[in-house]
Amino acid sequence: MRRQLTYSQQAKFLYIKLVEAVLESLGLVGTTMKEDEDNVWKEFQDGSHLMVVNCYPSCPQPDLTLGMPPHSDYGFLTILLQDEVEGLQIQSQGKWVTVEPLPNSFVVNVGDHLEIFSNGRYKSVLHRVLVNSSKSRMSVASLHSFGFDRVVRPSSKLVDEANPRRYKDTDFSSFLEYVSSCEPKRKNFLESRKLTSV
Ligand SMILES: O=C(O)CCC(=O)C(=O)O
Numbered sequence: 001m002r003r004q005l006t007y008s009q010q011a012k013f014l015y016i017k018l019v020e021a022v023l024e025s026l027g028l029v030g031t032t033m034k035e036d037e038d039n040v041w042k043e044f045q046d047g048s049h050l051m052v053v054n055c056y057p058s059c060p061q062p063d064l065t066l067g068m069p070p071h072s073d074y075g076f077l078t079i080l081l082q083d084e085v086e087g088l089q090i091q092s093q094g095k096w097v098t099v100e101p102l103p104n105s106f107v108v109n110v111g112d113h114l115e116i117f118s119n120g121r122y123k124s125v126l127h128r129v130l131v132n133s134s135k136s137r138m139s140v141a142s143l144h145s146f147g148f149d150r151v152v153r154p155s156s157k158l159v160d161e162a163n164p165r166r167y168k169d170t171d172f173s174s175f176l177e178y179v180s181s182c183e184p185k186r187k188n189f190l191e192s193r194k195l196t197s198v
Protein backbone atom coordinates (compact mmCIF):
# COMPACT_ATOMS: atom_id res chain seq x y z
CA MET A 1 0.00 0.00 0.00
CA ARG A 2 1.40 3.44 -0.89
CA ARG A 3 1.50 5.85 1.99
CA GLN A 4 0.67 9.50 1.30
CA LEU A 5 3.38 11.82 2.67
CA THR A 6 2.27 14.96 4.49
CA TYR A 7 3.46 18.29 3.11
CA SER A 8 5.95 18.58 5.97
CA GLN A 9 7.39 15.09 5.22
CA GLN A 10 7.69 15.94 1.52
CA ALA A 11 9.53 19.19 2.31
CA LYS A 12 11.94 17.33 4.64
CA PHE A 13 12.52 14.61 2.03
CA LEU A 14 13.26 17.22 -0.64
CA TYR A 15 15.54 19.12 1.76
CA ILE A 16 17.63 16.01 2.47
CA LYS A 17 18.00 15.35 -1.27
CA LEU A 18 19.09 18.96 -1.81
CA VAL A 19 21.58 18.73 1.08
CA GLU A 20 23.14 15.65 -0.59
CA ALA A 21 23.64 17.72 -3.75
CA VAL A 22 24.99 20.72 -1.82
CA LEU A 23 27.51 18.60 0.13
CA GLU A 24 28.65 17.00 -3.11
CA SER A 25 28.99 20.41 -4.81
CA LEU A 26 31.18 21.56 -1.90
CA GLY A 27 33.40 18.50 -2.30
CA LEU A 28 32.41 17.19 1.13
CA VAL A 29 31.31 13.72 0.03
CA GLY A 30 33.85 10.93 -0.24
CA THR A 31 36.82 13.18 0.55
CA THR A 32 36.52 13.30 4.34
CA MET A 33 36.85 10.61 6.99
CA LYS A 34 33.77 8.42 7.05
CA GLU A 35 33.14 9.27 10.71
CA ASP A 36 33.19 13.06 10.03
CA GLU A 37 30.85 12.58 7.12
CA ASP A 38 28.44 10.54 9.23
CA ASN A 39 28.45 13.25 11.93
CA VAL A 40 27.68 16.07 9.49
CA TRP A 41 25.06 13.94 7.86
CA LYS A 42 23.40 13.23 11.21
CA GLU A 43 23.22 16.98 11.95
CA PHE A 44 21.20 17.41 8.76
CA GLN A 45 18.98 14.35 9.32
CA ASP A 46 18.18 15.36 12.91
CA GLY A 47 17.82 19.02 11.99
CA SER A 48 15.12 21.57 12.71
CA HIS A 49 12.21 22.37 10.45
CA LEU A 50 10.23 25.56 10.95
CA MET A 51 7.13 26.01 8.84
CA VAL A 52 5.71 29.49 8.29
CA VAL A 53 2.39 30.19 6.58
CA ASN A 54 2.24 33.72 5.14
CA CYS A 55 -0.92 35.48 4.05
CA TYR A 56 -0.73 38.85 2.24
CA PRO A 57 -4.15 40.51 1.89
CA SER A 58 -4.69 42.69 -1.20
CA CYS A 59 -3.78 46.32 -0.64
CA PRO A 60 -5.40 49.33 -2.39
CA GLN A 61 -2.04 51.16 -2.49
CA PRO A 62 0.60 48.46 -3.03
CA ASP A 63 3.32 50.99 -3.87
CA LEU A 64 3.22 52.38 -0.34
CA THR A 65 4.06 49.16 1.49
CA LEU A 66 5.68 45.72 1.36
CA GLY A 67 4.25 42.33 2.31
CA MET A 68 7.62 41.38 3.80
CA PRO A 69 10.70 43.63 4.00
CA PRO A 70 14.06 42.62 2.46
CA HIS A 71 15.69 39.82 4.47
CA SER A 72 17.60 36.57 4.12
CA ASP A 73 16.40 33.39 5.85
CA TYR A 74 18.37 32.16 8.87
CA GLY A 75 18.61 28.43 7.99
CA PHE A 76 20.41 26.30 5.40
CA LEU A 77 17.72 26.08 2.77
CA THR A 78 14.16 27.34 2.59
CA ILE A 79 11.68 25.37 0.53
CA LEU A 80 8.88 27.69 -0.47
CA LEU A 81 5.50 26.91 -1.92
CA GLN A 82 3.87 30.03 -3.39
CA ASP A 83 0.39 30.26 -4.91
CA GLU A 84 -0.26 31.65 -8.41
CA VAL A 85 -0.12 35.32 -7.35
CA GLU A 86 3.19 37.13 -7.99
CA GLY A 87 4.87 38.87 -5.07
CA LEU A 88 8.23 37.26 -4.22
CA GLN A 89 11.30 39.11 -5.47
CA ILE A 90 14.98 38.27 -5.05
CA GLN A 91 17.84 40.68 -5.35
CA SER A 92 20.22 39.86 -8.17
CA GLN A 93 23.08 42.17 -9.22
CA GLY A 94 21.50 45.04 -7.30
CA LYS A 95 18.07 44.68 -8.97
CA TRP A 96 14.82 43.23 -7.66
CA VAL A 97 13.69 40.32 -9.83
CA THR A 98 10.23 38.73 -9.57
CA VAL A 99 10.16 34.96 -9.04
CA GLU A 100 7.38 33.92 -11.41
CA PRO A 101 5.07 31.38 -9.75
CA LEU A 102 5.23 28.03 -11.59
CA PRO A 103 2.48 25.47 -10.96
CA ASN A 104 3.51 22.37 -8.99
CA SER A 105 6.94 23.68 -8.09
CA PHE A 106 8.91 24.83 -5.08
CA VAL A 107 11.27 27.79 -4.81
CA VAL A 108 14.49 26.92 -2.94
CA ASN A 109 16.35 29.76 -1.24
CA VAL A 110 19.87 29.61 0.20
CA GLY A 111 19.86 30.78 3.82
CA ASP A 112 22.49 32.35 6.14
CA HIS A 113 23.50 29.02 7.73
CA LEU A 114 24.51 27.58 4.35
CA GLU A 115 26.54 30.71 3.62
CA ILE A 116 28.29 30.27 6.99
CA PHE A 117 28.74 26.46 6.69
CA SER A 118 30.16 26.80 3.17
CA ASN A 119 32.49 29.61 4.37
CA GLY A 120 30.94 31.96 1.80
CA ARG A 121 30.90 29.67 -1.24
CA TYR A 122 27.11 29.80 -1.26
CA LYS A 123 25.53 33.23 -0.69
CA SER A 124 22.23 33.60 1.11
CA VAL A 125 19.62 35.29 -1.03
CA LEU A 126 18.15 38.67 -0.17
CA HIS A 127 14.40 38.63 -0.89
CA ARG A 128 11.22 40.59 -0.22
CA VAL A 129 7.50 40.30 -0.94
CA LEU A 130 5.32 42.86 -2.73
CA VAL A 131 1.58 43.11 -2.22
CA ASN A 132 -1.05 43.11 -4.92
CA SER A 133 -3.86 45.64 -5.43
CA SER A 134 -6.60 43.11 -6.23
CA LYS A 135 -5.56 39.62 -5.11
CA SER A 136 -4.49 38.22 -1.79
CA ARG A 137 -1.51 35.85 -1.80
CA MET A 138 -0.42 32.89 0.32
CA SER A 139 2.90 31.06 0.69
CA VAL A 140 4.25 28.27 2.90
CA ALA A 141 7.93 28.52 3.81
CA SER A 142 9.81 25.51 5.26
CA LEU A 143 13.01 26.68 6.91
CA HIS A 144 15.48 23.84 7.52
CA SER A 145 18.69 23.84 9.50
CA PHE A 146 20.64 21.95 12.17
CA GLY A 147 18.82 21.35 15.45
CA PHE A 148 17.86 24.50 17.38
CA ASP A 149 20.53 23.74 20.02
CA ARG A 150 23.35 23.02 17.54
CA VAL A 151 26.20 25.31 16.51
CA VAL A 152 26.68 26.19 12.84
CA ARG A 153 30.22 27.08 11.73
CA PRO A 154 32.26 26.96 8.53
CA SER A 155 33.09 23.37 7.64
CA SER A 156 36.71 22.70 8.65
CA LYS A 157 37.20 21.11 5.22
CA LEU A 158 36.49 24.48 3.58
CA VAL A 159 38.91 26.52 5.67
CA ASP A 160 42.62 26.70 4.86
CA GLU A 161 45.34 29.28 4.34
CA ALA A 162 43.93 30.36 0.99
CA ASN A 163 40.36 30.42 2.36
CA PRO A 164 40.49 31.73 5.93
CA ARG A 165 37.50 31.30 8.16
CA ARG A 166 35.03 34.09 7.36
CA TYR A 167 32.21 33.63 9.91
CA LYS A 168 31.82 33.23 13.66
CA ASP A 169 30.01 30.29 15.25
CA THR A 170 26.27 30.80 15.38
CA ASP A 171 23.15 29.08 16.64
CA PHE A 172 19.42 29.64 16.76
CA SER A 173 19.47 31.38 20.14
CA SER A 174 22.03 33.98 18.98
CA PHE A 175 19.78 34.64 15.99
CA LEU A 176 16.73 35.13 18.26
CA GLU A 177 18.74 37.35 20.58
CA TYR A 178 19.86 39.45 17.63
CA VAL A 179 16.43 39.90 16.06
CA SER A 180 14.82 40.75 19.39
CA SER A 181 17.51 43.36 20.11
CA CYS A 182 17.10 45.39 16.92
CA GLU A 183 14.92 45.93 13.90
CA PRO A 184 15.97 43.18 11.42
CA LYS A 185 17.19 44.89 8.26
CA ARG A 186 18.30 43.18 5.08
CA LYS A 187 21.09 40.69 5.82
CA ASN A 188 22.24 42.32 9.03
CA PHE A 189 22.26 39.14 11.15
CA LEU A 190 24.66 37.55 8.67
CA GLU A 191 26.73 40.75 8.67
CA SER A 192 27.04 40.41 12.46
CA ARG A 193 28.54 36.91 12.05
CA LYS A 194 31.25 37.94 9.60
CA LEU A 195 34.91 37.90 10.66
CA THR A 196 36.16 39.64 7.51
CA SER A 197 34.44 41.66 4.83
CA VAL A 198 33.33 39.23 2.08
O1 LIG B 1 5.91 34.78 0.73
C1 LIG B 1 6.97 34.53 0.15
O2 LIG B 1 7.04 34.26 -1.05
C2 LIG B 1 8.27 34.57 0.92
C3 LIG B 1 8.14 34.39 2.40
C4 LIG B 1 9.43 34.52 3.11
O3 LIG B 1 10.37 35.09 2.62
C5 LIG B 1 9.60 33.96 4.45
O4 LIG B 1 8.64 33.41 5.03
O5 LIG B 1 10.75 34.02 4.98
Ligand SMILES: [Fe+2]
Nearest residue numbers: 071072073127
Ligand atom coordinates in the same frame (compact mmCIF):
# COMPACT_ATOMS: atom_id res chain seq x y z
FE1 LIG C 1 12.18 34.65 3.66
